[in-house]
Amino acid sequence: MIKVDGLSHSFKVGKKGNEKEIPVLKNVSLAIQKGEIASIVGRSGSGKSTLLNLVSGYIAPTDGKITVGGTEVTGFSEKEWAALRLDTFGFIFQSFQLIPSLTTFENIELPLTLKGVPSSARKTKVTEMLYRIGLDNHSGHYPNELSGGQQQRVGIGRALITNPEIILADEPTGSLDSETEKEILDLIKELNTEKGITFFIITHDEEVAAFSDRKFVLQDGVLKEEGVPVEI
Ligand code: ADP
Numbered sequence: 001m002i003k004v005d006g007l008s009h010s011f012k013v014g015k016k017g018n019e020k021e022i023p024v025l026k027n028v029s030l031a032i033q034k035g036e037i038a039s040i041v042g043r044s045g046s047g048k049s050t051l052l053n054l055v056s057g058y059i060a061p062t063d064g065k066i067t068v069g070g071t072e073v074t075g076f077s078e079k080e081w082a083a084l085r086l087d088t089f090g091f092i093f094q095s096f097q098l099i100p101s102l103t104t105f106e107n108i109e110l111p112l113t114l115k116g117v118p119s120s121a122r123k124t125k126v127t128e129m130l131y132r133i134g135l136d137n138h139s140g141h142y143p144n145e146l147s148g149g150q151q152q153r154v155g156i157g158r159a160l161i162t163n164p165e166i167i168l169a170d171e172p173t174g175s176l177d178s179e180t181e182k183e184i185l186d187l188i189k190e191l192n193t194e195k196g197i198t199f200f201i202i203t204h205d206e207e208v209a210a211f212s213d214r215k216f217v218l219q220d221g222v223l224k225e226e227g228v229p230v231e232i
């Protein structure tokens, strides 16, 4: 479902004329199969977010290739990336990234509005999702009226509402206490089993990694897979 082949990335830093190249990812290769929960663990600064930003097309690699669902996306235009992010990917963030002026219902509804789904279909889908994530009683609440765990449920509902094939998550439990973290991981596991969605989770938390089907470790920009990699 996601294949990364010899991916390297360097950032240019410093003043023009006196720039330095800082290598952040070094020849990273990985393969994640459809329906798997894969995680990448690594310390702060090891390059995890950079890898996720490359896979979601927010930055372009210095070298290497990325394939999503059999299509090479490395040379995609901004328009093609935008379509991929809206149709194929769903995103979950550490800081939830909800819109403060929108209710639970409206935050989850937003991607459907962007996709041009008619109002009545949006209402049906969002109502169903609110039940699924256990927030049917919090439909009219604003983000600041919800707990951290509830806000992340909204984040998950919003990520899933468009039926994406792949969820990309950057430290999804990073802002939660350990009990709430377990709740959110259970919900992710359930949705993964029910819908066969592929999850690509970035974390520095071994507990998150432990519940994954496939685990990678990123250390100073070098990626290693734990266990036996599957040839795709
Ligand atoms: P992680 O998510 O594992 O904490 P990041 O991918 O955010 O790590 O960062 C990896 C390294 O790349 C860090 O040393 C960071 O300072 C550097 N870095 C990240 N983004 C940029 C950028 N836009 N410009 C320059 N350096 C960056």
Ligand code: MG
Pocket: 048, 049, 050
């Ligand atoms: Mg990060």
